[in-house]
Amino acid sequence: MGTIIQRDFTGEAMGLLVFIGLGLHDEDDITVKGLEQARECDILFTEFYTSHMREGVKEELEKKIGKEIIVLSREDVEAGDIILLEAKERTVGFLVPGDAMSATTHVDLRIRAEKDGIRTRIIHGVSIVTVATGLLGLQSYKFGRTTTLPFRQKGYFPTSPYDVIKRNKDIGLHTLVLLDLKESGETMSVREAIDYLMRLETTKKEGVVTKESVVCALGDVGSDNPEVVCDRMEKLAAKKFESQIFCLVLPAELHFMEKEALQVLAGAPEDM
Amino acid sequence: MGTIIQRDFTGEAMGLLVFIGLGLHDEDDITVKGLEQARECDILFTEFYTSHMREGVKEELEKKIGKEIIVLSREDVEAGDIILLEAKERTVGFLVPGDAMSATTHVDLRIRAEKDGIRTRIIHGVSIVTVATGLLGLQSYKFGRTTTLPFRQKGYFPTSPYDVIKRNKDIGLHTLVLLDLKESGETMSVREAIDYLMRLETTKKEGVVTKESVVCALGDVGSDNPEVVCDRMEKLAAKKFESQIFCLVLPAELHFMEKEALQVLAGAPEDM
Numbered sequence: 277m278g279t280i281i282q283r284d285f286t287g288e289a290m291g292l293l294v295f296i297g298l299g300l301h302d303e304d305d306i307t308v309k310g311l312e313q314a315r316e317c318d319i320l321f322t323e324f325y326t327s328h329m330r331e332g333v334k335e336e337l338e339k340k341i342g343k344e345i346i347v348l349s350r351e352d353v354e355a356g357d358i359i360l361l362e363a364k365e366r367t368v369g370f371l372v373p374g375d376a377m378s379a380t381t382h383v384d385l386r387i388r389a390e391k392d393g394i395r396t397r398i399i400h401g402v403s404i405v406t407v408a409t410g411l412l413g414l415q416s417y418k419f420g421r422t423t424t425l426p427f428r429q430k431g432y433f434p435t436s437p438y439d440v441i442k443r444n445k446d447i448g449l450h451t452l453v454l455l456d457l458k459e460s461g462e463t464m465s466v467r468e469a470i471d472y473l474m475r476l477e478t479t480k481k482e483g484v485v486t487k488e489s490v491v492c493a494l495g496d497v498g499s500d501n502p503e504v505v506c507d508r509m510e511k512l513a514a515k516k517f518e519s520q521i522f523c524l525v526l527p528a529e530l531h532f533m534e535k536e537a538l539q540v541l542a543g544a545p546e547d548m
Numbered sequence: 549m550g551t552i553i554q555r556d557f558t559g560e561a562m563g564l565l566v567f568i569g570l571g572l573h574d575e576d577d578i579t580v581k582g583l584e585q586a587r588e589c590d591i592l593f594t595e596f597y598t599s600h601m602r603e604g605v606k607e608e609l610e611k612k613i614g615k616e617i618i619v620l621s622r623e624d625v626e627a628g629d630i631i632l633l634e635a636k637e638r639t640v641g642f643l644v645p646g647d648a649m650s651a652t653t654h655v656d657l658r659i660r661a662e663k664d665g666i667r668t669r670i671i672h673g674v675s676i677v678t679v680a681t682g683l684l685g686l687q688s689y690k691f692g693r694t695t696t697l698p699f700r701q702k703g704y705f706p707t708s709p710y711d712v713i714k715r716n717k718d719i720g721l722h723t724l725v726l727l728d729l730k731e732s733g734e735t736m737s738v739r740e741a742i743d744y745l746m747r748l749e750t751t752k753k754e755g756v757v758t759k760e761s762v763v764c765a766l767g768d769v770g771s772d773n774p775e776v777v778c779d780r781m782e783k784l785a786a787k788k789f790e791s792q793i794f795c796l797v798l799p800a801e802l803h804f805m806e807k808e809a810l811q812v813l814a815g816a817p818e819d820m
Contacts, residue, residue, distance in 0.1 A: 299579060299672070307674070308583060308612075309576035340580075375674075377682035380805065387685065387812045400571070400679050400770070402579070402647075402672040405688060410649035410670055413659065416677060417693035447719055498672070533652065540659045 291394040293363040295376035295386065297401015298322075301329060301498030303336035306371075310399040314341045317369035319362050325350045327373035328457065328522045330499075337371070345371065356385050363394045375403035407497050408452055408525055411504050413537025418528070420444030424454040425469050438476040442484045445528045453524040466493050466521050470513040485509060490548050491526055492538070495519030506542035563666040565635040567648035567658065569673015570594075573601060573770030575608035578643075582671040586613045589641035591634055597622045599645035600729065600794045602771075609643070617643065628657050635666045647675035679769050680724055680797055683776050685809025690800070692716030696726040697741050710748040714756045717800045725796040738765050738793050742785040757781060762820050763798055764810070767791030778814035 294313055299305025306314075314320060314337075322334065322345050338345050352358055362368045370376075370385075376398050377383055386396050409416045423440040426432070441451045455464040464472075473485050487510040495503035496519040503519045505512065530538070538544035566585055571577025578586075586592060586609075594606065594617050610617050624630055634640045642648075642657075648670050649655055658668050681688045695712040698704070709725065716723045727736040736744075745757050759782040767775035768791040775791045777784065802810070810816035 297674075302581075304581035304584065305579050307571060307577055307579050309574075311580060312576065375678050375682060377685070378678075378688060380687070383685045383809055384805070387809055390812050397772070398682055400674040400682055402569075402674060403678045403688070406647050406650075406675045406678060407672050410647060410672055413649070413655045415652070416650060416675070417691075419689075421689035500669070533656070537655055537659055540662050 291363040291365050292367045292397065293359065293386070293389045293394050294367065294369050294397045294399065295382060296369055296371050296399045297376035297403075298329065298333075298337075298371055298373045299402040299498060300374055300404060300407055301496070303333050303340055305402060305498055306337075307399060307401070310401065311340065313397075313399055314369050314371065315343070316367065317343070318366040320345045320369045320371060321348050321359055322346070322371040323348050323350070323353050324373060325353075326379065326457070328463070328520070329373050331461075353385070354381055356388060359385065360389060360392060360394065363389060364392070372401070375401045378403055402498070404454070404497070404523065405452060408494055408523060411494060411497065411502055411541070412492055412506070412525060413541050414450060414525070414527070414534050415531070418448070418450050418531075418534075420447070420449030420451055420528075422452045422454065424456060425464060425472050426456045427458065427464060428472065435476055435480065438473070438480055438482075438484060441473075441526055442482055445484060445526070448528050450528050451526045453526060455521065455523060463520050463522065466515070466517065466524070467513045469524060470509055474509070485526070489526070490538075490544060491524055492542055492544075493517065493521045494523050494525070495521040497522060504542045506538045506544035508545060508548075563635040563637050564639045564669065565631065565658070565661045565666050566639065566641050566669045566671060567654060568641055568643050568671045569648035569675075570601065570605075570609075570643055570645045571674040571770060572646055572676060572679055573768070575605050575612055577674060577770055578609070579671060579673070582673065583612060585669075585671055586641050586643065587615070588639065589615070590638040592617045592641045592643060593620050593631055594618070594643040594645075595620050595622070595625050596645060597625075598651065598729070600735070600792070601645050603733075625657070626653055628660060631657065632661060632664060632666065635661060636664070644673070647673045650675055674770070676726070676769070676795065677724060680766055680795060683766060683769065683774055683813070684764055684778070684797060685813050686722060686797070686799070686806050687803070690720070690722050690803075690806075692719070692721030692723055692800075694724045694726065696728060697736060697744050698728045699730065699736060700744065707748055707752065710745070710752055710754075710756060713745075713798055714754055717756060717798070720800050722800050723798045725798060727793065727795060735792050735794065738787070738789065738796070739785045741796060742781055746781070757798070761798070762810075762816060763796055764814055764816075765789065765793045766795050766797070767793040769794060776814045778810045778816035780817060780820075
């Protein structure tokens with residue numbers, strides 16, 4: 277790869293903002309290209325507020341890249357100024373867990389940079405959608421909109437996840453359901469998630485989920501040993517998992533090959 | 549990474565089949581983990597029949613990995629025996645362009661391996677769906693089923709791509725349209741693709757595409773300098789592209805932020 281600092285015809289340095297996807301689990305889930313590009317950046321930022329990456333991944337990346345990485349808060353990323361100001365004249369790398377561009381905030385940041393005359397580049401990473409579909413043997417085009425189950429707080433009990441699952445299911449699409457993450461790193465448990473969904477069913481009564489519904493749970497995705505389980509909701513709620521579960525998949529109607537995949541790859545019930 | 553040859557309790561060697569995604573453009577689009585895993589495999593296979601990767605990528609990968617890579621034909625992969633036989637007792641790496649598991653054939657191969665008692669592992673790669681959405685600033689959950697436009701041959705003029713685009717559009721989903729690839733590496737041109745779609749419209753008359761429809765074209769994705777263009781169909785058909793275009797995106801109804809993204813990132817018309 278050549279040098280990436282460019283100058284315009286007046287001799288002024290032109291800024292560059294590179295979004296680099298980190299993939300899902302550890303410091304080795306970045307692409308070779310992403311790693312090389314990170315080494316060429318003048319300054320590196322990252323955010324981990326949406327991430328389930330392994331603990332210590334920042335320190336390991338700093339060792340591999342040979343540069344310090346500055347962790348930004350959600351507020352910093354949403355405001356964007358810290359990144360955009362640096363990218364005016366220098367080459368800034370923004371290391372993003374998962375794929376580089378799946379969050380609306382990041383797309384917005386890229387649009388603002390381009391409007392400011394800052395060149396942008398994307399070095400893509402592996403996305404949770406790709407990984408969840410791949411591990412379960414489902415087809416990616418059969419996934420609808422993704423939703424997140426938030427922690428329940430006093431007076432905060434959104435019903436939108438239920439509506440998303442219903443709309444997807446009505447048109448034959450599976451739903452990837454991300455489980456909320458606290459800043460402490462604590463994730464919602466599968467039991468809590470299923471309680472949440474069943475409570476929504478009790479309220480809305482639209483027949484989206486029952487105790488008998490088949491659900492998939494995924495943990496440690498991207499690691500050498502991901503946990504991939506598919507069972508009826510009632511059984512899954514009672515199960516003890518070996519890893520921290522990141523997401524559920526609620527399948528819509530299954531193609532026969534998808535059914536076989538869930539049985540062979542995720543231990544789905546034979547009689548489903 | 550530890551050694552990956554395992555033995556069961558009888559002391560017999562257990563086979564392992566690792567699907568390793570290569571990403572989209574060149575030898576550096578593999579993840580660091582994928583590269584390390586490939587180095588540990590006893591034998592490496594690949595297929596390039598669905599791929600637009602840069603020429604010479606196999607040779608560059610062989611240099612990086614330090615091992616020979618055997619290229620399989622579509623028939624070999626579909627039959628699967630060559631891979632499964634080797635994976636009975638050895639560690640086999642199957643290098644797959646793009647993500648590792650997006651083709652049904654590959655999911656099928658994995659299911660057969662597991663049923664045969666061969667352990668499988670996936671090291672995911674970047675998928676075209678992630679990249680196309682990311683480059684255009686669109687939301688991945690707003691993509692419906694992907695379709696491919698095949699080369700027209702005497703008596704072969706499938707209308708299914710039109711039906712897929714219509715079904716997606718009806719429910720507000722964008723369509724990724726892959727352009728067919730000959731074994732010689734030749735891709736269908738954008739003009740041919742648009743002619744194909746307009747001809748289907750003339751036949752079916754369901755108002756899915758018009759000369760005024762906004763379409764995106766993507767070339768050299770995954771490279772340092774991807775070509776990303778969005779314009780009305782008529783204009784796009786007349787355009788001279790700098791690179792080989794791999795795919796089109798036919799957007800459904802756009803969120804205002806998606807509209808701005810297409811204007812800033814892909815030069816979409818201001819009045820769309």
